[in-house]
Amino acid sequence: MKVLFLDPIHKVWEFFRGLTANPALIYLAAVARRDFNVKVYDAYAESSRPWNKTAEYLEKERPDVICIPGSLPSFWYDVLNCARLIREILPDAKIMTGGYISNQLWREGLEGGLLDFIVIGEGEVTMMELLKAINTGVTDFSTINGLAYLKDGKPFKTAEREFIKDLDTLPMPAYDLFPMHRYSLAPFGGNIGFTATYSRGCQGRCKFCSETLLWRHCWRGHSAEYMIEALSTLRYKYNKRVFYIGDDDFLHDQERTEKFIGLVLKNKLDIKMWIQTTCRNVVKNAALLDGLKKAGVYQIMVGIETPKPKGLKVLNKPQDFDLVMRALETLKPHEFIIMGMMMWGTPYDTMQDLVEALEFLNEHCDIIGPDAVTPWPGTPYYDECEKLGAIEVRDLTKYDMTNCITRTAELSAADADYYYKKTVGRHLMFNKKFLGNYLFSKKPLYRTYVNMFVKMGWSFFTMKPWVQKNYQEFDEFYREFITKRAVYQMQKTGVMAR
Numbered sequence: 109m110k111v112l113f114l115d116p117i118h119k120v121w122e123f124f125r126g127l128t129a130n131p132a133l134i135y136l137a138a139v140a141r142r143d144f145n146v147k148v149y150d151a152y153a154e155s156s157r158p159w160n161k162t163a164e165y166l167e168k169e170r171p172d173v174i175c176i177p178g179s180l181p182s183f184w185y186d187v188l189n190c191a192r193l194i195r196e197i198l199p200d201a202k203i204m205t206g207g208y209i210s211n212q213l214w215r216e217g218l219e220g221g222l223l224d225f226i227v228i229g230e231g232e233v234t235m236m237e238l239l240k241a242i243n244t245g246v247t248d249f250s251t252i253n254g255l256a257y258l259k260d261g262k263p264f265k266t267a268e269r270e271f272i273k274d275l276d277t278l279p280m281p282a283y284d285l286f287p288m289h290r291y292s293l294a295p296f297g298g299n300i301g302f303t304a305t306y307s308r309g310c311q312g313r314c315k316f317c318s319e320t321l322l323w324r325h326c327w328r329g330h331s332a333e334y335m336i337e338a339l340s341t342l343r344y345k346y347n348k349r350v351f352y353i354g355d356d357d358f359l360h361d362q363e364r365t366e367k368f369i370g371l372v373l374k375n376k377l378d379i380k381m382w383i384q385t386t387c388r389n390v391v392k393n394a395a396l397l398d399g400l401k402k403a404g405v406y407q408i409m410v411g412i413e414t415p416k417p418k419g420l421k422v423l424n425k426p427q428d429f430d431l432v433m434r435a436l437e438t439l440k441p442h443e444f445i446i447m448g449m450m451m452w453g454t455p456y457d458t459m460q461d462l463v464e465a466l467e468f469l470n471e472h473c474d475i476i477g478p479d480a481v482t483p484w485p486g487t488p489y490y491d492e493c494e495k496l497g498a499i500e501v502r503d504l505t506k507y508d509m510t511n512c513i514t515r516t517a518e519l520s521a522a523d524a525d526y527y528y529k530k531t532v533g534r535h536l537m538f539n540k541k542f543l544g545n546y547l548f549s550k551k552p553l554y555r556t557y558v559n560m561f562v563k564m565g566w567s568f569f570t571m572k573p574w575v576q577k578n579y580q581e582f583d584e585f586y587r588e589f590i591t592k593r594a595v596y597q598m599q600k601t602g603v604m605a606r
Contacts, residue, residue, distance in 0.1 A: 109144055109145065109172045109173065109239070109242070109243045110144075110145045110147070110169070110170070110171040110172050110173070111140055111144045111145065111146050111147075111171060111172070111173045111174075111175065111239060112146075112147050112148070112149060112166075112169060112171035112173070112174045112175070113133045113136060113137045113140075113146065113147070113148045113149070113174075113175045113285075114148075114149045114151075114162070114174050114175070114176055114190065115130045115133060115148075115149070115150045115151060115152060115176070115177055116151050116158075116159075116162065116176065116186045116187070116189070116190040117151040117152060117154070117158035117159065117162070117186065117578070117579060117580060118152070118180075118182070118183045118186050119182070119505070119508075119576060119579055120152075120576050120579075121508060121509075121510070122508070122510045122564065122567070122573065122574055123477065123479075123509070123510065123564065125560070125564075125574065126291075126292055126293050126301070127152050127153070127290055127291050127292060128291050128292075128293075128302065128303040129150065129283070129286045129288075129291055129302075129303075130150070130177050131303065131305045131354060132177050132179065132206070132207060132231065133148065133175075133177055133286075134281035134282055134283065134286065135232060135278055135281055135282075136175065136231055136232060136235055137282040137285050138278070138279040138280065138281055138282035139232045139235070139236060139278065139279060140175075140235065140236065140239060141282065141285075142279070143236070143239070143240070144239060144243070146282075146285065147169060147171070147285070148282070148285040148286055149162065149165050149169075150286060150287055150290075152290070152578075153287040153290040154578060155577075155578050156577075156578055156580075157580055157585075158578060158579075158580050159193070159580050159582055159585040159586070159589075160580075160585060160589075162190070162193065163193060163197060163589060166193070166194060166197045166198060167197055170198060171198070171201060172201060172202065172242075173201065173202045173203075173204065173239060173242060174194055174198075174201055174202070174203050174204070175204050175205070175206075175235070176190050176191065176203065176204070176205045177205065177206070177207050178205035178206060178207040178208075178209055178210030178217075178226075179207030179208050179209060179210075180207075180208070180209060180507075180508070181208075181209045181482075181484055181485065181504045181507035181508075182504060182505050182506070182507050182508040183209070184209045184210070184213065184504050185504065185505060185582075186582070187205055187210065187217075187223075188217070188220065188222055188223075189582040189586070191203050191205075191222035191223055192222055192586070193586070193589075195222060196589075196590070196593070202224045202225070202242055203222065203223050203224050203225070204223070204224060204225040204226065204227060204235070204238065205217070205223055205225075205226055205227070206226060206227030206228070206231045206234075206235070207231075208318045208319075208321075208322050208484070208486075209484075209485070209504075210223075210226050210227075211226070211228050211229070211322070211486075212484075212485045212486040213485065214226045214228065214256040214263065214265065215263045218256060218257065218258050218263040219263060224257060224258075225238060225249075225255060225256070225257045226255070226256040226257070227254060227255060227256075228254045228255060228256055228265060228266075228268075228269065229254045229268065229269045229271075229322070230254070230269060230271050230272060230308075231254075232272065232278060233254075233269065233272065234252060234253065234254040234255055234269050237252045238252055238255060249266070250264075250266055251266075252266060253266050253267045253268065253269040253270070254266065254267075254268065254269025255269075271323075271324075271326070271328065272328075273328075275307075275308070275328055275329065275330045275334075276330055276331050276333075276334045280337065280338055280341065281338060283341065283342065283345075283346060288302075288346045288348075289346075291303075291348075293350060293351075293352055299347070299348075300347065300348060300349045300350055301348065301349075301350040301351070301352070302342055302346075302348040302350075302351055302352075303351070303352045303354050304338065304339065304342065304351050304352075304353055304354065305353070305354035305355055306329060306330040306334070306335045306338070306353065306355055307327060307328060307329035307330065307355040307356070307357070307358070307360065307361075308323050308327070308328050308329075309322075309323030309324070309325070309326050309327045309328060309356065310323070310325075310327060310356040310357045310360070310386075311325055311326060311327055311357075311360070312325070312357075312386070312426055313325060313424055313426070314411075314423055314424055314425055314426075315422075315423055315424040315487060315488040315489035315492065316423055316451070316481055316482070316483070316484070316487055316489040317487065318484045318486065318487055319356050320356075321486060321487055327356075327357065327360045327361075329355070329360070329361055329364055331364065331367075332364050332367035332368040332370075332371050333367075333371065335368055335371075336368070336371045336372065336375060336377070339351070339372075339377060339379060340375065340377065343377055343378070343379055348379075349378070349379055349380065350379070350380045350381075350382075350553070351379060351380070351381045351382065352381075352382045353381055353382065353383045353384075354384075355383070355384070356384065357384070357385050357386055357389060358383040358384060358385050359383075359385040359386075359389040359390070359392070359393045359396070360385075360389060362392070362393055362396070365393065365396055365400075366396060366399070368403070369396065369399040369400060369402070369403045370399075372403040372404065373399075373402060373403060377404065378404070379404045380404050380405075380406050380552065380553065381403070381404050381405045381406065381407075382405075382406065382407040382408075382409065382445075382447075383400075383405055383407070383408055383409070384408070384409035384410070384411075385408065385409075385410060386410065386411060386426075386427070387410050387411070387412070387427050387431050387432050387434070387435035387436075388426070388427060388431060388435075390408070390410060390435040390438055390439060391431065391434050391435055391438055394438050397438070397439070397442045397444075398442065400442075401442050401443070401444065405444065406444065406445060406551070406552050406553055407444060407445040407446075407447055407475075407553070408439060408444045408445075408446060408447070409447040409448075409449060409477065410435060410436075410439075410446070410447070410448060410449065411425070411449045412432055412448045412449060412450065412469065412473075413425055413449060413450060413451040414450065414451060414452070414461070414465050415429055415432065415464070415465060415468040415469075416429075416461065416464070416465075417429060418456070419451075419454070419456075419457070419461065419465075422454050422456050423451065423454070423481070423489070424488070433472075436448075436472045436473070443550075443551055444551075445474045445475060445551050445553070445554055445557065446472070446473045446474050446475070447473060447474065447475040447476070447477055448469040448472065448473035448475070448476055448477065449477040449479060450465050450466070450469055450476055450477060450478050450479060451479050451480075451481045452465060452478070452479075452480065452481065452528060453480045453481045453512045453513070453514065453516060453524055453528060454481050454489075454514065454516065455493060455496050455498040455514055455515060455516060455517065456516075456517055457481075457516045457517055458516070458517050458518055459516075459518060459519070459527060459531075462527070462528065462531055462532075463531065466478070466531070466532070466535045470535070470539065470541055474545060474549075474551065474554065474557075475557055475561065476535075476536075476561075478532045478535075478536075479509040479510075480509055480510060480511055480512050480513070480525070480528055481509075481513075481514075482507050482508070482509050482511075482513055483499060483507075483513055483514060484507060493514050498514040498515050499513060499514050499521075500513070500514060500515055500520060500521035500522070501513045501514075501521050511525055512524040512525035512528050526571070529568040529569070529571060530568070530569060530571075532565070532568050533564075533565045533566065533567070533568030533569025533570070534565070534569055535565070536561050536562060536564060536565025536568070536569075537562055537565035537566060537569055542558050542561070542562070543558075545558065546558040
């Protein structure tokens with residue numbers, strides 16, 4: 109049985125502007141190829157006309173099962189459009205998806221008739237059981253936990269799937285199936301950067317967070333040995349030297365972190381890493397910061413969100429102002445690039461709150477990640493906003509943390525979005541501290557970030573979104589595709605001749 113893992117073209121996140129392998133597919137493909145003929149098609153890697161090339165690939169390969177990642181709300185319509193294209197070309201193929209947003213919209217996804225299966229929760233074990241069932245002709249899928257499908261014409265969800273207890277039982281990611289030469293991290297250009305993730309989940313209960321919800325408020329991580337093997341492969345086989353480590357809380361497991369530092373130094377990996385963690389774990393792991401710096405960590409991202417107690421309470425952020433300041437003061441002597449994440453745009457936020465948050469982060473951080481709070485379906489924050497009647501934007505393509513979705517305390521969603529982009533854009537472009545650091549900072553890689561954030565500030569301030577060169581609108585492509593297909597069918601049957 110031929111299994112295809114297909115990542116359709118998406119609009120790249122404004123704050124990222126880079127290309128990376130889908131973090132779920134690199135594991136799923138590695139597991140599936142143990143028993144099946146597996147291929148990967150990443151439309152991101154196409155430099156032009158990605159939908160046309162996706163159609164051509166499907167026509168050529170004709171897989172029996174296609175797996176599409178369905179994690180981010182802003183990508184949901186791409187999943188459905190991709191399934192629509194597959195249905196036209198390969199009507200008998202089985203189509204499955206999984207990931208956060210598909211788990212939240214599983215009923216709607218199945219009722220539309222484009223998707224056959226939605227994997228609920230962690231995917232590796234469920235996917236393999238499903239593939240084996242399809243391959244052997246099984247028609248009753250009710251014994252496969254963690255699965256949603258149409259049963260007697262109605263959406264049906266099986267029992268919850270337990271998590272994999274030991275992530276090291278998974279094989280190494282299937283890097284060799286992906287176009288690794290195309291991937292990089294936006295600030296660095298070329299192909300030296302890569303995103304790698306070595307844990308799942310976070311024990312926090314922030315209202316807005318989908319990750320902690322998907323992983324049921326628990327944390328599981330690969331061992332330090334597994335991480336070193338994977339990073340060594342990326343470093344020496346694929347020449348990746350700068351990494352964004354996508355773990356939600358890299359410093360969660362102190363013992364793992366200590367062992368990881370020791371193994372990086374022992375193996376002389378010669379890599380640079382950007383990690384993210386919580387303010388609490390920065391303080392808790394203060395003794396490890398010197399070691400992290402020696403191991404190649406050059407940037408630490410922390411979720412500050414807002415300096416105001418009121419705002420922290422609204423987001424259910426497990427920290428107070430004192431903890432935020434202790435974390436920032438703990439980081440400063442080690443000369444990391446400190447990236448402070450900010451969130452603004454709740455129904456309780458004022459215009460002055462945005463200004464004060466930016467000023468605070470500018471004073472204490474090197475880089476600011478200025479997110480607009482987005483009510484992702486399924487999160488407690490979404491439910492709260494619904495009850496308040498605050499959600500004014502329903503187009504999921506806008507749910508990407510760069511657009512205001514709800515009204516604020518003073519503004520409609522549309523006015524809040526304008527104010528947010530103008531204010532953030534002005535701050536990123538005309539920032540004396542950024543300019544001074546750009547000219548005189550000795551922190552490695554800092555200048556590359558300033559360049560990127562100034563460009564982002566320009567697109568925000570001018571209200572002219574960055575244009576992704578390889579993006580292609582589906583509707584325009586599909587109309588042309590269907591027309592050509594109809595003409596071909598008429599020619600084939602002789603209708604045109606008559």
